[in-house]
Amino acid sequence: MSLNYAFGFSLFLLLLVALNIYFFYTLNTIGKKATHYLVPNIKLDLAPSIFKEIYTYLNYLPSQYKTKNSKFIEKQKNLISLFNSSAVINLKDVWHETENWISDESLFPHTNGVPGQILHAIQNTQIALVDNAPKGTQLKLLLLLEGKQKLYFKPKRYKLDDVIRGSIYAGFDRHNSEVFAYYLAMVLDLKWIAPSVIRKINIHNDVVPKATLGLKKTMVKNGRGSLCIYGKCFYCKRNETVCPDKNGEIEGAAILYLDKQFKVYRSPWRRSYTSKKMEWEKDDDYCKKVSGSLSLRRILNLIDVAIFDFLIQNGDRHRYEVYKDQIVLLDNGKGLGNPMVDELDILAPLYQCCIISSSTWHNLEMVSGGSLSDTIKILSGYQGNKLATEEHFKAVDRRLMKIYATVQYCISKHGTAKVFKNL
Numbered sequence: 533m534s535l536n537y538a539f540g541f542s543l544f545l546l547l548l549v550a551l552n553i554y555f556f557y558t559l560n561t562i563g564k565k566a567t568h569y570l571v572p573n574i575k576l577d578l579a580p581s582i583f584k585e586i587y588t589y590l591n592y593l594p595s596q597y598k599t600k601n602s603k604f605i606e607k608q609k610n611l612i613s614l615f616n617s618s619a620v621i622n623l624k625d626v627w628h629e630t631e632n633w634i635s636d637e638s639l640f641p642h643t644n645g646v647p648g649q650i651l652h653a654i655q656n657t658q659i660a661l662v663d664n665a666p667k668g669t670q671l672k673l674l675l676l677l678e679g680k681q682k683l684y685f686k687p688k689r690y691k692l693d694d695v696i697r698g699s700i701y702a703g704f705d706r707h708n709s710e711v712f713a714y715y716l717a718m719v720l721d722l723k724w725i726a727p728s729v730i731r732k733i734n735i736h737n738d739v740v741p742k743a744t745l746g747l748k749k750t751m752v753k754n755g756r757g758s759l760c761i762y763g764k765c766f767y768c769k770r771n772e773t774v775c776p777d778k779n780g781e782i783e784g785a786a787i788l789y790l791d792k793q794f795k796v797y798r799s800p801w802r803r804s805y806t807s808k809k810m811e812w813e814k815d816d817d818y819c820k821k822v823s824g825s826l827s828l829r830r831i832l833n834l835i836d837v838a839i840f841d842f843l844i845q846n847g848d849r850h851r852y853e854v855y856k857d858q859i860v861l862l863d864n865g866k867g868l869g870n871p872m873v874d875e876l877d878i879l880a881p882l883y884q885c886c887i888i889s890s891s892t893w894h895n896l897e898m899v900s901g902g903s904l905s906d907t908i909k910i911l912s913g914y915q916g917n918k919l920a921t922e923e924h925f926k927a928v929d930r931r932l933m934k935i936y937a938t939v940q941y942c943i944s945k946h947g948t949a950k951v952f953k954n955l
């Protein structure tokens with residue numbers, strides 16, 4: 533009898549607990565449709581508690597951030613018209629227009645068809661001279677074109693599906709990351725970037741006959757008799773060459789060289805590149821310190837750059853160049869390393885300052901629901917470039933949702949009026 537009673541009572545208790553859990557769950561999800569993301573627990577335990585909060589907002593992201601924004605249709609048409617030009621173009625005219633462009637709004641013309649024409653000119657203008665570009669740590673070449681324009685050429689080091697593991701700044705530069713970054717900037721209306729496109733140069737026709745003596749000295753024959761380049765740069769090594777493919781071609785990112793005077797600054801959120809933690813990694817109030825020495829405009833600009841870098845996972849922006857009081861997005865080669873990794877601390881300027889320019893937010897809201905990756909694919913298609921694997925494209929849309937979640941976290945903490953800034 534007493535055993536039966538105990539059994540009945542435990543059943544009752546069990547039912548009570550189950551009901552509790554059920555009501556707790558429904559009350560918490562009323563009005564919010566939850567999508568559960570796999571939150572990597574072990575890693576999060578070691579990460580700042582802010583990450584846990586951001587992931588909570590990610591799980592309850594309003595549905596508008598997961599579907600396409602109908603307002604983007606018109607904007608996408610405009611973007612397409614920049615790159616989809618069927619006009620027969622004269623390379624000289626394009627270079628003339630590009631070089632004489634003066635504006636406080638952009639580095640280059642963004643009128644109908646012109647960005648696509650600039651890329652076409654970068655891909656097709658004859659090469660007059662090829663030299664080493666010794667500035668920086670990574671192997672790159674300087675191409676002088678027939679009309680005297682200069683290009684930086686960052687050669688392909690990896691296949692598109694190679695995954696770079698290890699630290700966020702591991703490995704060589706990724707040539708496709710440079711070009712991907714350019715289209716990403718165009719979609720997000722970030723106009724302070726150098727046009728960049730995939731170009732193939734022929735070792736026998738484009739390089740050897742046009743190579744400077746200095747470049748020739750950094751070329752060696754490999755086991756198969758191909759002429760390879762090891763270049764001149766801080767990390768360049770004789771046994772880490774770039775070799776032509778079976779057609780004698782070297783693929784790379786051809787980036788328009790900007791012959792301008794930049795001011796160079798060290799990024800306040802730079803990494804230590806050692807196991808030592810930087811101040812921003814230890815102090816959640818770090819933004820206050822930065823605000824003491826930088827203008828609001830510059831901080832908002834650094835936050836735009838952090839968002840941009842987070843989307844491609846470039847964790848190597850140790851310094852930044854400024855032209856006309858705007859950060860120029862130079863050196864975007866350390867993105868697209870591992871499509872499975874979203875290193876949230878690249879967003880530190882955003883979650884530590886909890887402010888964002890209203891126009892940036894507007895541009896981000898436009899490209900929800902896969903529009904961001906779709907549009908990069910469409911625009912780069914006009915130059916015949918395949919820039920990344922499907923995993924990388926998906927990763928960019930996934931990271932965009934994490935940016936939305938971070939802004940939601942900021943709004944809940946400080947309120948809309950404090951988060952969005954108009955300049």
Ligand SMILES: Nc1ncnc2c1ncn2[C@@H]1O[C@H](COP(=O)(O)OP(=O)(O)OP(=O)(O)O)[C@@H](O)[C@H]1O
Pocket residue numbers: 667668669670671684705726787788789790791792853862863864865
């Ligand atoms: N398109 C460009 N036009 C003009 N100058 C450029 C351009 N891209 C880069 N630079 C300049 O050349 C320097 C080296 O280029 P970049 O940063 O791309 O090379 P890197 O080898 O990746 O260098 P690091 O290892 O220091 O990051 C930059 O700091 C910048 O000042």
Ligand SMILES: [Mn+2]
Pocket residue numbers: 668670848863865866
């Ligand atoms: Mn670099």
